[in-house]
Amino acid sequence: MRRDMTERPGRSLFCSRRICNPPGRWITNPAGAIRDLSRPANARMTRVLILLLILLAFALRVYQLEAKSIWFDESHSLNRASLDLLSIASGKQIWGDRVVQDTTHVPFYFFLLHFLIKLAGDSDFTLRFLSVLCGVLTVPLIYFMGKKLCHARVGLWAALPATFSPFYLWYSQEAGMYTLLVFLGLLSVYCLLRAISEDKAGWYAVYALTATAMLYTSLFSFGLFAFEGLLGLLAAWKRRRWSILAVFVIISLASLPGLWPRLVWLGPERVQLKDYNYWPGILFDILNSLNFGLSLDPTGLLLPNLALLVIFIIGLLSLAVGQVGNLSRRTTRPRRRWDSSLFLLGYISIPIISLYLVSLRQPIYRGSRYLMIISPAYYLGLAAGLVAIKRRTRPIFLLCLSLILGGMLLSDYNYFFSPDYHKEDYRSVARYVEDHSQVGDVIIGASFDSWAFPHYYRGHLPMVWLPRPGKDMVADVQELARQYDRIWLVGDRLFEHDPQGRVRAWLDDNLFKTTALVFPSYGSSPTLQAYLTTSPLLDHLPAVQYPLEASFGGKIALWGYDLPLGVPPAGERLRLTLYLQAEQAVEEDYKISVRLVDGEGHLWGQYDNLPLNGAFPTSHWSPGTIVREWCDVPVQFGTPPGSYWPEVRMYRPGTAEDLEVFVGGESQGKAITLEQVEVSEPTSSVSLAEVPIEHHLKASWGEGLRLLGYDLASRAYQPGDGLTLSLYYQITSLPTKDYLLHLQLVDRTEAVLAESLSPRSPFSNLHSSLSEGVIIKSQHSLTIPPDAPGGRLKLRVSLVDLEGEPLPVRRHPWAFWASKHLDLTAVRVSERERSYQLPPIEHAMRADLGDQVEFHGYSLESAQVEPGGLVRLTLYWRARQRMTVSYTVFTHLLGKDGSIWGQRDSIPVKGTYPTTGWVEGEVITDEYEIPVKPDAPPGDYQIEVGLYDAATGQRLPVFDEDGTRLPGERILLDQVITIR
Secondary structure (H helix, E strand, O other): OOOOOOOOOOOOOOOOOEEOOHHHOEEEOOOOOEEEOOOHHHHHHHHHHHHHHHHHHHHHHHOOOOOOOOOHHHHHHHHHHOOOHHHHHHOEEEEOOEEEEOOOOOOHHHHHHHHHHHHHOOOHHHHHHHHHHHHHHHHHHHHHHHHHHOOHHHHHHHHHHHHHOHHHHHHHOOOOOHHHHHHHHHHHHHHHHHHHHHOOHHHHHHHHHHHHHHHOOOHHHHHHHHHHHHHHHHHHHHHOOHHHHHHHHHHHHHHHHHHHHHHHHHOOOOOOHHHOOHHHHHHHHHHHHHHHOOOOOOOOOHHHHHHHHHHHHHHHHHHHHOOOOOOOOOOOOOOOOHHHHHHHHHHHHHHHHHHHHHHOOOOOOOOHHHHHHHHHHHHHHHHHHHHHHHHHOHHHHHHHHHHHHHHHHHHHHHHHHOHHHOOOOHHHHHHHHHHHOOOOEEEEEEHHHOOHHHHHOOOOOOEEEEOOOOOOHHHHHHHHHHHOOEEEEEOOOHHHOOOOOHHHHHHHHHOEEEEEEEOOOOOOOOEEEEEEOOOOEEOOOOOOOEEEEEEEOOOEEEEEEEOOOOOOEOOOEEEEEEEEEEOOOOOOOOEEEEEEEOOOOOEEEEEEEOHHHHOOOHHHOOOOOEEEEEEEEEEOOOOOOEEEEEEEEEEOOOOOOEOOEEEOOEEOOOOEEOOOEEEEOOOOOOOHHHOOOOEEEEEEEOOOEEEEEEEEOOOEEOOOOEEEEEEEEEEOOOOOOOOEEEEEEEOOOOOEEEEEEEOOOOOOOOOOOOOOOOEEEEEEEEEOOOOOOOEEEEEEEEEEOOOOOEOOEEOOOOOOOOEOOEEEEEEEEOOOOOOOOOOOOOEEEEEEEOOOEEEEEEEEOOOEEOOOOEEEEEEEEEEOOOOOOOEEEEEEEEOOOOOEEEEEEEOOOOOOOOHHHOOOOOEEEEEEEEEEOOOOOOEEEEEEEEEEEOOOOOEOOEEEOOOOEOHHHOEEOOOOEEEO
């Protein structure tokens, strides 16, 4: 198809380039632009700038690429791409148990994604990386198009909005064909221009391939192909080379097998133009998306959009009169070139008009992404307008540039950080179900949610996607309710199969709803409901595994509980069933807390929630009705096999103050301990990457034990603070004897300041039950001595046998030497300022608490207070000796009948100075603010104070100055508090 072309001056875009005067080294491109090749420094700078924009575009598109959950459209891509090639080509889709035919999407994108998933898996990063790649490649390609069409400077300025475009960013971080479509559309147009101007068969072949790929990427490429066909027709007419049209015939024939079955999507219905809001609503939607993307509220953006449209029009006019094509000062006179201007106008208008004509039969516009293919032409026109304005007036140019980049960057910021633009958050839905579900539950949802939710769900519950072939949905749900204890209804697309809402109505009317959550997102918001198939509200107490008569503060009775018959493994959940009853009308909502502890008091699992997941709070309870509460306690990963004890508490959520527990009228402290439960060995199938370790290590002890890492809540402490260390091990071979873990706190001189010898090491009395390869966790506590010096102290661990002989340890696998201990990390201890002199005390009193603490009096800011106000109280203590227990101070405002109308329990000095940090003779000034209940009646009240062990609830005994033990183990302050 090539021939020698000697064109006359002034030939159009469709003619080959001509070379002028070699001495001047000027080349005129098909649009009449003149490039100065005698300035290699400018060319190098342009290449550097383009490279920087490419890097910026890549960084922007991969930033937080996996932060947002995939939404429905992306799950559609995952659905198609996960099938075999024949199914992809035929448009087959599998939603739940249903096989449907996709009549709207052509397969090329899904082919590419299919091979990418085969190569790198189906992570969110992999699913979206193809879109990222196409979004990045569009940046240099738009530069080359601008250079070809107008001038390198126009291409460079067009690459700038392409880099920061929030429209491109949105779809570059989405597993969809849209950025591929933009890239292939621009590439096909560029190849067509090269083919027409250079008349080379190679460029025609490349164009045919890219245009065919474009048509097989999206049905919405037909408008751009129509524009390309018009270019080909004009070129053939100008050159009298009708053979050029053969290329378009070949492309059409090659695309017809993939496009023809999809044409039925247009449907038989006709929509009247007056009922279809095409002008101007859709045009404004497209314009706003091109300018500011989807992550800025278009309300109030009419003027900025019109301002950018004016810049675009200026660009078209400047191209038409030759003000952009003749950028060199060596040009003797401007030459009018309408080709580039008409080219950009056709690039934009023909796809819009084509979509409009098709929409006269069936509306197919569902968002600006369907016309995203025209965006390169818009950015090129915008760049031409900037170049033209810059030549006239720099201040206005800077203002226009600020408007463009400022709006785009603000929209980019919103996309990343504003919750209003989060996509459908199926990840959070799946995590919630994982954290709150139990064996005996079932998950149901609409079949259209059968890819997005399972993509994130890592649990083991059965999943049923409605509708199932040959089954009525309501009857299907009724059968599931007879088989399972709880139904989780996920997603928000059930209405597409059940527009009358029969399934949801049956669930609401016949089952007990415990959960109703909405996960807000841009567009539709996933929902989650949970229904108990048997009512938790009972008229009488059923047969209970462990009967009990306990009371939480005289308000809520606990009549017994059930424990699971099996032995839960570490990492799973322990289901505890409580039978509770309101003893009186309860005005407050209390939370239930279940904590799984070992014999040393270490926490291995915790459940905190309002009753029935907040669906039936205690303020709604009627006296006499028994409430069956299921508490699913998550057992921590790596919990060693052995015996543990559940502790049950009830507390006020606002203040975290526990209700006192009474059994048989006797106080049991703040918690009631239930029967012991056994936890079995953690699973060994978990990979090391899934182990939740804060600080990783690769140390090993000689007898088959690897230390994987540790958790340490803080590295900064004060004297008296408690230090809790968690260690993670992997058993590589079974030990031959028992070992104990020796934990030490060592100063710079290697002096041991504190130490503990824990029997709960992974090699103590457990080696006969542990399997090789299993990962387990151990917890250890150490108290910083009250007289510990300030500075950096080393935390040291070692394993010793029963005779005290240490087991050699290597910190690194490649170490040739072994040591007797392992220095884990350093902690910093700050010194405390201490006082040993009593200050002036407003109300002096004297009492001794357990021969450990002296009480010397108190001060009150005011003895009168309003209901809902604060009683400000200062207590004065003196330590009689060092203490090994961290005691809690209680301060209660008591009515005449002894009922509590205000309470504040805390570690001394607002939780910052535990009694384990006190030294003998030290004086502690301890301030409290006791909140008074808003409904406290007017009258006189008293304050009681004292100390108790929070772990057991036991109060320290109190003796007056004469040595007489005071009743209730409390100190009654002598100042009366008046509530007005």
